[in-house]
Amino acid sequence: MAAWDGAPPSPDDGRHLPVMRDEVVEYLAPQAGDVVIDGTFGAGGYTTAFLEAGATVVAIDRDPDAIARARQMTSAWGDRLIVAEGRFGELDELGQAAGVPEADGVVLDIGVSSFQLDSPDRGFSFRHAGPLDMRMGRDGPSAADLVNTAPERALAQIIARLGEERRARAVARAIVAERAAAPIETTDHLASLIARVVPQAADHIHPATRTFQALRIYVNRELDELAAALGAAERVLREAGRLVVVAFHSLEDRIVKRFLADRSRVTPGGSRHLPEADLAEATFSLLTKRPVEPSVNETRINPRARSARLRAAVRTAAPARPIDPRALGVPNVPALAGWEA
Template structure:
């Protein structure tokens, strides 16, 4: 592959490379951290992907570049994808010193076959995705992810997308709104919150994050340490960005882009995402398919993987102490079978 040709180049916009450093997000325990957030389960990612010189990896959710840099430090080549233009700009600056081995491409990880195809990239030794919102996106009030800072009800990771949280909150019918909050947030009071939203929006539409957060707090007070709006905001983010649908599409295609022996690593932070990953791995690692109407099992044409993680890998307590975001992280890994 001509690494410097086509679209697969990484050049920061102006200025020499300087390591990015930003004040820490509250969830990081008040510690100074790299841009966006401390990458979770980094050692486990390295153990499964086994990076070294000559290997080519896709980081489909490159974000602040923490995992990508760890791979690069072991001599690998890395293609970093992200749908967030701001994140890509920062990661280009952070990893500019690896320009001969790193390139950044914009796009949702669900679209990686199209994006990589256009860039002339193929034959991957490993693929990584780390699904979830970054600390820096949470900290930016104008992005609308946080219930602690007032901003527009946006929540789009790709600012070019049309669907916003305001569209969901003000436009979805009661039953559909309750379904989103229940299914993607795991919120036990989903219907109560949905009814409160529908009543309030009849009086005036929702336009800001604090307006919605305060309404939810009134509808469901007294949640202890967790803010009552936490699960609803999570659900809205997943719906706005179509994260579950994106994960399903990605998991269907990712194994086909791996070389034999190549590895796929998925880090998720929500039970629905982890379940989708588990089921996809099971489906694509079963040698045979069986149905009641069949006389006998039949070979599975999609049997492409060997599962490496019987149960999801979780962070050790030492990592959680350093980076509280790691507490809910779940890692699953699989390996492409020989052709």
């Protein structure tokens, strides 16, 4: 996947290169005979590296285009590449359905892929005029549905909490006023509208960046899916199995950080009002005390890697625990009719 910071890509910026490929391989340490679940296949960069190391890979993606790319690769790798269409929040169930009840490694590369960003018809980027879509799986309501139907207050909360946009109320108010005259159906229409109410930042990031991020995350339930995927990885990894996660913005990285911090220490297993409650054993041992960042050389070749942060851990023998998305930092956003998971 790629970070999206609003910078226009150049033709040779490495847009389809897997971010921090060498570091992911180093921390996952795939061996011949291992089973690895790539929860975010994308362009297949990580999957190819794991296959080259001799592992069997379950390649998961919710995007039909990514699944088509994965299936094209099966002729080269045979039964060592298993393709599964679906959400990475269900990676344990998808693995089970594919005949893989346990894994030696799980990798998650969070966010939107470069292929999605660079395809105007997908509607992810304000750098390309196209339909305001943003659906990773091409099903369900689109970003256009959201901006044209959500109440103003709900829009403001979504933009503030998922985009960390300080002028969320002004953006929501402008959207509601604009759509009263005509529906907002294209990326350039929305981006130009936002640029009228959000000042250009000192870092030169486009004024629409945070709002587009918020809409995309809401449309695809990305943060809830991330929390679910971390729990699924905990369930599917066998003892000594490895989890590697690459995140691209603070909301994602905060969830991963809290999950691994909680899972790598012994914590009370019951209510604080029950002093005799059993202690929950640590389910992971950290491989990275701090996030690993891309090298200067990589960010020079691939500017979209700039904000990437990698965290990794090793599974212990302790039983998996239930997941609480709110405790992990998944923001509480309005539940709109028709947007149920």
